[in-house]
Amino acid sequence: MNKLSLLACAVLIVGCGTPATYKDPTGRELVVSLDKVNIQDFATAGSQMLQSMISSPSFSKGAPVLQLGSITNDTADNFDTALLLSKITVPLVNAGRVTLLDNDATANAARATSGSNANVPRAEYVLKGKILEDRSNAGSTRQSSFVFQLTLVEVKRGVAVWTEEKIVTKQGTKNAVGF
Amino acid sequence: MKTLLPLLALVLLVGCSSILRTGDRIERGLTPPEAVNYATTKSEGGFSTQLNDNRIGNKIELLAARKTKTDGGYTRVQFDLRNGSYLNQTINVSFEWLAADGTVTESQPNWIVTPLEPGALTTVTATALKAQSAECRLRLISR
Numbered sequence: 001m002n003k004l005s006l007l008a009c010a011v012l013i014v015g016c017g018t019p020a021t022y023k024d025p026t027g028r029e030l031v032v033s034l035d036k037v038n039i040q041d042f043a044t045a046g047s048q049m050l051q052s053m054i055s056s057p058s059f060s061k062g063a064p065v066l067q068l069g070s071i072t073n074d075t076a077d078n079f080d081t082a083l084l085l086s087k088i089t090v091p092l093v094n095a096g097r098v099t100l101l102d103n104d105a106t107a108n109a110a111r112a113t114s115g116s117n118a119n120v121p122r123a124e125y126v127l128k129g130k131i132l133e134d135r136s137n138a139g140s141t142r143q144s145s146f147v148f149q150l151t152l153v154e155v156k157r158g159v160a161v162w163t164e165e166k167i168v169t170k171q172g173t174k175n176a177v178g179f
Numbered sequence: 180m181k182t183l184l185p186l187l188a189l190v191l192l193v194g195c196s197s198i199l200r201t202g203d204r205i206e207r208g209l210t211p212p213e214a215v216n217y218a219t220t221k222s223e224g225g226f227s228t229q230l231n232d233n234r235i236g237n238k239i240e241l242l243a244a245r246k247t248k249t250d251g252g253y254t255r256v257q258f259d260l261r262n263g264s265y266l267n268q269t270i271n272v273s274f275e276w277l278a279a280d281g282t283v284t285e286s287q288p289n290w291i292v293t294p295l296e297p298g299a300l301t302t303v304t305a306t307a308l309k310a311q312s313a314e315c316r317l318r319l320i321s322r
Contacts, residue, residue, distance in 0.1 A: 026288040028271070028320065043289035054306055060251040091285070095308035179271060179292065 033175045034142050036077040037131070037168075045148040045166045046087020053088065056162040058125065058152060059097060065121045066098045069128030069153070075146065081131065084148060088127075125161070126153045143171040218317040220246050220256055222279065235321040238264035239295070246315070255306045256315040262295035269294045271320045274305040276312035284312045290320070 023029055030040050053059060068089070071081035092098045101123055111120075129150035136143050145167055152162040214232030218241050221227060226244040230236045242259040249255055254276075262268045270293050276285035285308055293301055305315060 028290060040289055044291060047287055047289050048291065051304070051306055054253075054308065055249070055255075057250075060249060087288075091308055095285075097308055179269070179290070 029178050031175060031177055032170060032172075032179075034144050034170055034172055035175075037075065037079060037146050039083070041146060041168045042083045043087055045146075045168055046084050048166050049148065049150050049164050050088045050091060052164045053150075053152065053162055054092075054097065056152070058154070058161050063096055063099045065101060065124045066092075067101045067103075067123035067126050067155075069126045071128065071150075072130045075131055075133040077133070081129075084129075084131065085127070088150075123155050126155060127151075128153065140173045141171060142173065143169065145169040214320070216319040218244065218258060218319065219277070220244050220314045220316075222314065226258075232321060235270070235319065238262065238266075238268055239270055239319070239321070242300075244317075249306060252310060253307045254312055254315065255304065256317075257302050257304045258317050259300065259302050260293075260295070261300045262297055265297050267294065267296055268321065272303050273318040275316040275318065276305075276307050276309070277314045277316060278311045279313045284309050 025039060026043070030038065032038060032040075058064060066089075068085060071085060073079065073081055089098070089100055093100050099121060101121070127150060129148070132147040132149070134145040134147070146169075148166045148168070150164050151160045153159065154161045214235075216232055216235055217229040218226050219229075224246075226241070228241060240261045240263045242261055243257075244259075245257045247255050256274075258272075260270065260272075271290035272293060273290050274285075274287045275283055278284050287305075291303070293303065295301060303317070307315070
């Protein structure tokens, strides 16, 4: 009887887990991790940097030709930096606010074999950046700060015409769900 | 008895912040999580609000909305918000842009977390990416 009770308890405990469900990636019920950059952190930093970038004089008129430079991931977490860049380039390209140069090898080869004489536009600006992290703790409370830095370089003059830094800081004792 | 009194006072003081925090948690638990509040700019100036979470209405005040144009002709808005309560509040804001006919032209894919200390003022700014975006709808939640 005792064994049966234990088994029943074990079944009940195992049954209390939460089954996986789909969540809105733009919603508020996402996992917040202390030790890594979450998908919503890229969205937050990206959208704030986008707002800052379009307010710069370089983007006030027309659709300047933009080339993507390197984004250095200087954190302990392994992720693709396109997660940040796409938050900036996707809205800009779709709104017709920039002409984005595509250096895809397949597209270049296809253009070469098509015999196209069209001139490929030259980059006016290059977007480059860095992602850094800082961690600290007090007792059981952990804090992680992820620093997103972007710089827009005007190719002709070789000078930075816009630069921005956004910091996402998370604090707690364990990972959680939601804000 | 003399040593007990300060101890009792200390327990009461510690208990005060706990009670406030517990009250806030209960209040948050009772508020439907879908309760998003809106403030939308009007073409004739000013703004209209749609308050679905009355709890936030008592704590966060929407003081003003300004609408201007950038040099390139894109609409830019600023909303002034104030924490009118006696507790720290964290509000989350997001923007949607509407054309003159009311259709949605742009949506922000994330919430911007904005912690506000008691009495603190903040200004949230957004600039439209598309020329047809004429009005801005601020979405506001308290957690």
